[in-house]
Amino acid sequence: MYFSKFSFSLSLLSLSLLLQVGVGVGVDPLAYSCTSSENFTPNGTYASNLSKLLGNLYFKTPPTGFGVDMVGQYSQNQVNGLALCRGDVNATECQTCVAGASSEIVKLCPCNKGAIIWYDNCLLKYSDMDFIGKIDNQNKFYLVNVNNASDPTTFNQRTIRLLSYLSSEAYAAPQMYAAGELELGGSEKLYGLVQCTRDLSSSDCQKCLDDAVSEIPSCCEGKQGGRVVGGSCNIRYEIYPFFG
Numbered sequence: 001m002y003f004s005k006f007s008f009s010l011s012l013l014s015l016s017l018l019l020q021v022g023v024g025v026g027v028d029p030l031a032y033s034c035t036s037s038e039n040f041t042p043n044g045t046y047a048s049n050l051s052k053l054l055g056n057l058y059f060k061t062p063p064t065g066f067g068v069d070m071v072g073q074y075s076q077n078q079v080n081g082l083a084l085c086r087g088d089v090n091a092t093e094c095q096t097c098v099a100g101a102s103s104e105i106v107k108l109c110p111c112n113k114g115a116i117i118w119y120d121n122c123l124l125k126y127s128d129m130d131f132i133g134k135i136d137n138q139n140k141f142y143l144v145n146v147n148n149a150s151d152p153t154t155f156n157q158r159t160i161r162l163l164s165y166l167s168s169e170a171y172a173a174p175q176m177y178a179a180g181e182l183e184l185g186g187s188e189k190l191y192g193l194v195q196c197t198r199d200l201s202s203s204d205c206q207k208c209l210d211d212a213v214s215e216i217p218s219c220c221e222g223k224q225g226g227r228v229v230g231g232s233c234n235i236r237y238e239i240y241p242f243f244g
């Protein structure tokens, strides 16, 4: 569904970021990245700690839509991880997404100590580095709707206004999620969604979202839809409803 409507515009801050497009829509991630330069041995402690971590995230994430976990001791095969489901996704869908993300990412990044994978409904990330509570400035990509807005100048201003407003709601809220709409005149509406991973402080969520919104002019200027998707926050706007 998504793939037939859109084309991708990518800015790769991570060299290993690869995209899966087209085949088997629904299972394929939006994007993923194998983030570590180090590998672990298949049957070693890191492997078993990672598998424990993924199991924990599978149980921890669905009830609230966010899970964070750490297995092992610092500098001794410790694996840190988090999973975040989109704010409007229910526990069942969340669990399905996290389960799919776990099984896919270990296939896509075999034996890599760090990885991140994004779907429409969730994101999952793990690393030997302790990244919890820090803004992820490494992993980011853009997606744009190829269709042009009819009045780009006004449209861009409204996009920024809606996303800025939603950001100010999100970083002040416990869920660090906000979605809403703005009347564009006539029957047209603009729909927006913003979300942070909840390991961030409110001020870091604000910073992450402000940075993402500031990238709209460079990624998505004049386009009817766009996304800035990162490891700590993401924003999206469209002229059709895309959230529940």
Ligand SMILES: *[C@@H]1O[C@H](CO)[C@@H](O)[C@H](O)[C@H]1NC(C)=O
Pocket (backbone or CB within 6 Å): 042, 043
């Ligand atoms: C690693 O695991 C595989 C399959 O689980 C097993 O066949 C193999 O013997 C194990 N190797 C070591 C060194 O433990």
Ligand SMILES: *[C@@H]1O[C@H](CO)[C@@H](O)[C@H](O)[C@H]1NC(C)=O
Pocket (backbone or CB within 6 Å): 090, 092, 093
């Ligand atoms: C969760 O959401 C999906 C998709 O919107 C829906 O089909 C399903 O019935 C929902 N499940 C529950 C328990 O609400």
Ligand SMILES: *[C@@H]1O[C@H](CO)[C@@H](O)[C@H](O)[C@H]1NC(C)=O
Pocket (backbone or CB within 6 Å): 146, 147, 148
């Ligand atoms: C959008 O506008 C650009 C620049 O004017 C043009 O090259 C492109 O073909 C347009 N895209 C669509 C889908 O109309």
Ligand SMILES: CC(=O)N[C@H]1CO[C@H](CO)[C@@H](O)[C@@H]1O
Pocket (backbone or CB within 6 Å): 045, 048, 049, 052, 071, 072, 073, 074, 076, 077, 078
């Ligand atoms: C569940 C599991 O495999 N835990 C291991 C993780 O790594 C530490 C070393 O830091 C081991 O002591 C644990 O047994």
